Amino acid sequence: xxxxxxxxxxxxxxxxxxxxxxxxxxxxxxxxxxxxxxxxxxxxxxxxxxxxxxxxxxxxxxxxxxxxxxxxxxxxx
Numbered sequence: 001x002x003x004x005x006x007x008x009x010x011x012x013x014x015x016x017x018x019x020x021x022x023x024x025x026x027x028x029x030x031x032x033x034x035x036x037x038x039x040x041x042x043x044x045x046x047x048x049x050x051x052x053x054x055x056x057x058x059x060x061x062x063x064x065x066x067x068x069x070x071x072x073x074x075x076x077x
Contacts, residue, residue, distance in 0.1 A: 007048030019055050027064040038069050
């Protein structure tokens with residue numbers, strides 16, 4: 001998958017990696033991988049920012065994030 005530069009600058013940071021590690025320790029499972037099927041631009045926020053904020057909210061609320069992923073709804077490979 002191609003990831004836009006504005007998104008990769010957010011999701012591929014030490015801060016997000018540390019939050020992903022904390023999430024795994026806290027909930028015993030991995031946080032959903034970044035993809036455009038599940039995390040889309042919202043107004044001025046790019047998809048990467050939406051992903052980061054969703055991860056932060058799960059950690060703050062002390063509640064794992066579960067959704068039905070739409071990652072492969074359009075693509076089957």
